[in-house]
Amino acid sequence: MIDSKFLRQNIENVSSNLLKKNYELDKEYFLKVDSDRKNLISETEELQNKKNLLSKEIGVLKLKKLDTSTLSKEVENINSVLKNKQDALILSEEKYYDFMLNIPNILDDRVPLGKSSDDNSVINYSDNDDLTKISNKGFSDHSVVGKSLGLYDHDIASSISGSRFSLLFGSLAQLHRALGSFMVDTHINSHKYTEVNVPLLVNNDSLTCTGQLPKFKDDLFEIKNKKDFFLIPTAEVPLTNIFQNKIFSEEELPIYYTSLSTCFRSEAGSYGKDTKGLIRQHQFDKVELVHAVTPESSDESLNLLIKHAEKILNLLELPYRKVLLCSGDTGFSASITYDLEVWMPSQKAYREISSCSNFTDFQARRLHAKYKNKVSKKKEYIHTINGSGLAVGRTLAAIIENYQNENGEIEIPDVLRPYMNNMKRIESN
Numbered sequence: 001m002i003d004s005k006f007l008r009q010n011i012e013n014v015s016s017n018l019l020k021k022n023y024e025l026d027k028e029y030f031l032k033v034d035s036d037r038k039n040l041i042s043e044t045e046e047l048q049n050k051k052n053l054l055s056k057e058i059g060v061l062k063l064k065k066l067d068t069s070t071l072s073k074e075v076e077n078i079n080s081v082l083k084n085k086q087d088a089l090i091l092s093e094e095k096y097y098d099f100m101l102n103i104p105n106i107l108d109d110r111v112p113l114g115k116s117s118d119d120n121s122v123i124n125y126s127d128n129d130d131l132t133k134i135s136n137k138g139f140s141d142h143s144v145v146g147k148s149l150g151l152y153d154h155d156i157a158s159s160i161s162g163s164r165f166s167l168l169f170g171s172l173a174q175l176h177r178a179l180g181s182f183m184v185d186t187h188i189n190s191h192k193y194t195e196v197n198v199p200l201l202v203n204n205d206s207l208t209c210t211g212q213l214p215k216f217k218d219d220l221f222e223i224k225n226k227k228d229f230f231l232i233p234t235a236e237v238p239l240t241n242i243f244q245n246k247i248f249s250e251e252e253l254p255i256y257y258t259s260l261s262t263c264f265r266s267e268a269g270s271y272g273k274d275t276k277g278l279i280r281q282h283q284f285d286k287v288e289l290v291h292a293v294t295p296e297s298s299d300e301s302l303n304l305l306i307k308h309a310e311k312i313l314n315l316l317e318l319p320y321r322k323v324l325l326c327s328g329d330t331g332f333s334a335s336i337t338y339d340l341e342v343w344m345p346s347q348k349a350y351r352e353i354s355s356c357s358n359f360t361d362f363q364a365r366r367l368h369a370k371y372k373n374k375v376s377k378k379k380e381y382i383h384t385i386n387g388s389g390l391a392v393g394r395t396l397a398a399i400i401e402n403y404q405n406e407n408g409e410i411e412i413p414d415v416l417r418p419y420m421n422n423m424k425r426i427e428s429n
Helices: 004-009 011-019 027-063 069-101 131-136 142-148 155-160 170-191 204-210 236-243 295-315 362-367 392-402 414-420
Strands: 121-125 201-203 229-231 247-249 255-264 283-293 320-324 336-344 349-358 370-372 379-381 383-391
Touching (some): 004 027, 027 069, 170 295, 170 383, 204 362, 236 255, 236 362, 236 383, 349 392
Antiparallel strands (some): 201 229, 320 336
């Protein structure tokens, strides 16, 4: 949630900024609901103060055994008006809060103007050179390779669960498991993250705090027999909500959390895209990275998180590129986002494998998460940063495609072999 005071004082600039995200701010409505709410708060407080003064006068008169009927009648009238004002204030607060919840985060000045992913800006390639030249190797799609090895099946999974599900068998399932462990171990041992095992079910409030609700309800799997409960779309939700209603000392920051979890997404709006394979699944595993930091260090923290995600790709020796998302492609809650895109030879294209964002104080305001500034002694909102480190299924797909040999087998990257009983390659089942 953006700062309402900042919005009020800079409404034209904020409105222009949000237009870059294709969001048109209803300035007149905001000013009206904001004014109505403030007026009702003021009127309610005045009535309450008046009632308190009269109650004190009644107390004095009673001690003196004097008539209090006139003042009591006045208090009775105030109570009636006060009740109406309080009811109106509740409705006004709901209108105000609902409106504010639907306003996206303000864009960082560095975000390029654009409408879609076609307008994103490539920052660099993993070897500072365009790696599309490797597309000349006639590599097969990862699902085709997996199926030819007898270790991947989309059809059986579809009959069990429906579209956008997959079955992995044997050494391919082992490689999937190895990848998750390798990623988490790297983040813990090399970057000092604290591992967290998170719930896979979260409530409405948690999703509102991180920005998935109310706007993206259609992208979630809701539990029908448990009101206001959802399967997590990402471990970002439970990890970030650890900070809810907390006040940290400055010495406690930064906090780094990581989690390997199963994630669930309905993939609303992606009909017909990547219906087979491991790229766009309803259920997938992902390693999430979450930072809680001071505002002064949030930009540095974002760059650090990106490097942590890049290290996984570098250790796996997978070709990738770093991309700065344009305004129209930047998410609702994010101020700025960099994607890491891995090379998929069968598609002759780079595909997102990690999205790393700085949310500034947008989530923290919803979370009521603050820290005590040791210089000013004031309580200020923390900044939250998160990203994937990495998406496990997509990393597996990239390994299958980039490490397949002429025999259709999959060579196992050196860093993963200790997790695979020192197996060197995956052969036909």
